[in-house]
Amino acid sequence: SKESQSFVDITYDISIQDRCSRIAFNRPNVLHAFRPQTIREIQQALQLSIDNTDVSVIILTSNNIPKYTPAFCAGGDQTVRNNNGGYQDGTEVYPKLRVLELQVEMRRCPKPIMCVVDGYAIGGGHILHMMCDLTIASNRSIFGQTGPRMGSFDAGYGSTRMTRLIGQKRSRELWFLCRYMDSKEAYDTGLINASYPLPDLDGRTAQWVRRINMNSSTAITCVKMALNADEDGGGAFGIQQLGGQLTKMFYQTKESQEGRDAFLQKRPPNFILHSKL
Ligand code: 1HA
Numbered sequence: 001s002k003e004s005q006s007f008v009d010i011t012y013d014i015s016i017q018d019r020c021s022r023i024a025f026n027r028p029n030v031l032h033a034f035r036p037q038t039i040r041e042i043q044q045a046l047q048l049s050i051d052n053t054d055v056s057v058i059i060l061t062s063n064n065i066p067k068y069t070p071a072f073c074a075g076g077d078q079t080v081r082n083n084n085g086g087y088q089d090g091t092e093v094y095p096k097l098r099v100l101e102l103q104v105e106m107r108r109c110p111k112p113i114m115c116v117v118d119g120y121a122i123g124g125g126h127i128l129h130m131m132c133d134l135t136i137a138s139n140r141s142i143f144g145q146t147g148p149r150m151g152s153f154d155a156g157y158g159s160t161r162m163t164r165l166i167g168q169k170r171s172r173e174l175w176f177l178c179r180y181m182d183s184k185e186a187y188d189t190g191l192i193n194a195s196y197p198l199p200d201l202d203g204r205t206a207q208w209v210r211r212i213n214m215n216s217s218t219a220i221t222c223v224k225m226a227l228n229a230d231e232d233g234g235g236a237f238g239i240q241q242l243g244g245q246l247t248k249m250f251y252q253t254k255e256s257q258e259g260r261d262a263f264l265q266k267r268p269p270n271f272i273l274h275s276k277l
Contacts, residue, residue, distance in 0.1 A: 009038035011063060012045040014055060020209045021049040025062040031074035031120055032062045035089040038077075039098045043105060050109055056217050057209045058109065060132055061116040070140065072115070075123025078150070099124055103157050106131045107228055108241055110221045112212060116205050117141045118198060122180075127158040130165060133224060135191070136208060137183050138198040143191060144180035164231055166191050221245055 013022045023045045025032035034042075042060075049058045064070045076097060082088045086095025106113055106128075115121075115132035123146045129135050137143075147153040153175070162171040166189040173179055183195035196204045212220070222245050229238025250256045254274040262269035 007041045010041045010045060014052065016054050018206060018209050019055060019213050020057040020059055021055045022059045022061065025073050028063065028065050028068040030077060031069060031071035033074045033077040034124065035077040035080045036087055036097050037089055037091045039102050043098065043102055046105055046109060050111060056111060057212050058111055058113045059116055059205065060113055060128065064118055070119030072117040072119055072121040073125025073128060074120055075125045075146065100156060103131045112220055112224060114208060116201065118201060122146055127154055130161045131157060134193050136194045136196065136204060137186065137192050138201050139183045139195045140198060141183045142180045143186045144178065145175050146178050148175060149178045
C-alpha cells in the first residue's frame, strides 16, 4: 500500500491469504536498535493492522541479512540517546521515544501479536517481545536486559511482565546481572512459546498463524483482554479494554439497538421485548 512505501526503519506487509500482517524492524546494521522514527513507524503499522479487516494476526519481527549479526532488536539506539531524558533523532522537537506508548498500544491491540525472534532480543527490544502475546524464536536467539549495565531500566512492564512470565527470582537475575538466556533456557523458563531451528522458523510461523486463524477472533480478543486485566491487577485499565469489547458485542443485539431506536423515535424503550436474560 501507499502507507507501507513511506516506511524507512521498518517494512510492512500484509498476506491476505494468511490473514496476517508483518511488521519488521529493518535496521540490520545496528541490530535493529530503535530510534523515535522506528517506534513511530511501528505505531502507524500497528494501527493500520488493527483497522484492516483482512488482518487477524499481527507478526512483529525483523529483517536479517547474512552480512550482520542476527537480531530481533537491540533496544534503544544509544547513538541518539541525549542528556535531556530521552532519545532524539531530529524527527521530533522534543526527545520522545514513545516506546512505553507503543507497549500500551500493543497491550490494547484487540488482535493477537506474535513475535518472531531470530537473534538478539535485548534491552527495550526484549521488552517488546515480552509485550507480544506469543513469541517463537530460532534456536540461535539470545534474550535479556542490558539497562543496569549501560544506565537504564524499565520499571514498568519491562519488570512486571517479566515476573509474570518467568517469576521473581529469574527476573531479578536477568535484571541485576544482565545475564542473557539462550532459546532453550527461554523456552524452559516460559519466556517464549517455542524454539525452532532457523530453517524451520518461517514455516512454523505460518503454521502458528493458521492455527490461530482457525479459531474465533472474538473469543481470542476477549480472552486477551481478560488475561491483560488479570495481569494488570484487575485494575481499571484492563477492565476498560474488556468492557469495550463487551459493548461492541452488546451493540450487535436487538436489546441494545432498542435503546437507540427508542431515542431516535422519541418513545420509551421496551427492553423486555428483546432481553434474553
Ligand atoms: O532501557 C530502555 C528504556 C527504559 C525506559 C523507557 C524507554 C526505554 C527505551 C529503551 C531502553 C533500552 O533499550 S536500554 C538498552 C539498549 N540496548 C543495549 O544496551 C544493547 C547494546 N548492544 C549490545 O550490547 C550488543 O550489540 C549485543 C550484545 C546485542 C550484540 O553484540 P555483538 O554481536 O558484539 O554486536 P555489536 O558489534 O555490538 O553490534 C553491531 C552494531 O550494532 C555495532 O555498530 P558498529 O560498531 O558496527 O558500527 C553496534 O554499535 C550497533 N548496535 C547494537 N546495539 C545498538 C547499536 N547501536 C545503537 N544502539 C544499540 N542499542
